[in-house]
Amino acid sequence: MDTHADHTGVTTGTARPRRRAPRAVVAGAVVLAAVAGGAYAAGLGPFARDTGPDPAAGKQARAFLADWAAGRMPSAAGRTTNPDTAERVLDSFTAGLDIDGPRLTAGSPAEAEDGTITVPFTARMPVTGLGTWTYRSELPLREQGDGSWKVDWTLSLVHPRLSDTEKFRLEREETKPPEVTDRQGTTMTGDAYPSLAPLMTRLGGGDGTGSGARGAIRLVDRATGKVERTEATFGARTVRGDGPVRTTLDADWQAAAEKALAAHADGRNAALVALRVDDGEILAVANSPSSGFNRALSGTYAPGSTWKVVTSSALLLKDAVAPDDVVDCPKYLTVGKQFQNVELSEHPGATFRKDFTESCNTAFISLRDRLDDGELGDVARxxxxxGQEWHIGAPSYDGAVPVPKDETEKAASMIGQGRVQANPLIMASVTATAVSGTFHQPSLTDGTEDTTETTPLPKDVVTRLREMLRATVTDGTAKILADLPGEIGAKTGTAEVSDEQDNNGWLVAHRGNVAVACVVEEGVTGGGSAGPVVRGLLAAVPGDPE
Structure with missing residues (x-):
């Protein structure tokens, strides 16, 4: 049957002129990923210009997008010139269209002759059970009488076509989910494996669209309901053939992953992926909460210090550093902004191996000049x-490592911040590649198309990476896994989100032929939040899958 959901709202607000004054420019765009939770403000870089839009306006715009993305509607609305209307419209737009976890990317601000400032942004709106609706809009900002900035509220800032006369409507065509089995032929249901319920209708087909749930977002006349245009369509046009969809999942690993999140995520948003090292086949995909947005495969997070696996690879590939080289680890290091280590730790005279096992941000940032500006992204790709296009058999986000826009952003990218974006799928794959030397496109179903092209890591680089990952478990920040059987290697990560949110916690690990990655939103530290989840998983399934 077809179901419908509407967005409604009205608009008010009056434009006010502002005084003109030279301002400093904030260097670079800031990525705000809500469900993903990831935003990193690089601050004023060393190459800032003397004039331009007021940085306070850009900061207010980014804060508005962060609040909207995180579902903090009263706070977002309070940053506008019409809080009551803004809160009602943002609520109805997001809830009415079943949008779960918007990902909003702010662009560079521009100043008009009348003193208003405009901040463009890209909206990636995950529609529950269907797919992601992507569009562009912009935020108008106007200076207030007290010198502060507010978003000048209009319906069109939510979406350029939203107006007093037109709104959006979500239409769903409900279809029966296909029968799904694991790699051994065991039937898997959404009741038994809750994280799979939203995913089941998206499985199958190399493009990841599946052929289950279908739907569309229509622009309709508010008065008559007449469809004016179709904004987005979701789902395949063809009907799936008879027979179950056989996946690469392992029922034991999937059950253990779900239980580990339920037992150790403490009710926070979290996600986990486990996959085989030798071929990339995905064994488990788990999310907390299990319904709605698939953080594990489609989330966009700053990976934090787990990204140091890639940074270390880039440095080792060009012999820019060796594990026994001394790379000092001070509490602070300033590169346009002040960077620091978690809990303000320091390790004077540390070796690079020690910097890795203790996850020293300042040491890694101090090595930034040994890599070219685009080199980290080139190595990652x-x-x-x-950053290449993956076809895993279900919708996924495949990562981004943009070329840094200034020295501050380059420093941030060395430690998995700035505009570096990943998710548990990507970081599990990164870990598998690091310990095997060869990238295998992850897969959830048989017959997926593989258009990726990669180069194997040299054996000496793999050996050094494995040694440092192992040392992180025996002597470093991943000691929570030290008493488990097997030669486990791991890397913890702590990723800054925003001034209003605690850090996300990360942990990646490998044991035998399995690589795992877990993120816990607002988990504060990787070892303290993601660590217990991964430990629970590995303790529950001590052997390799068949």
Missing amino acids: TYFGV
């Missing part, structure tokens, strides 16, 4: 497949 060439050796790890990050």
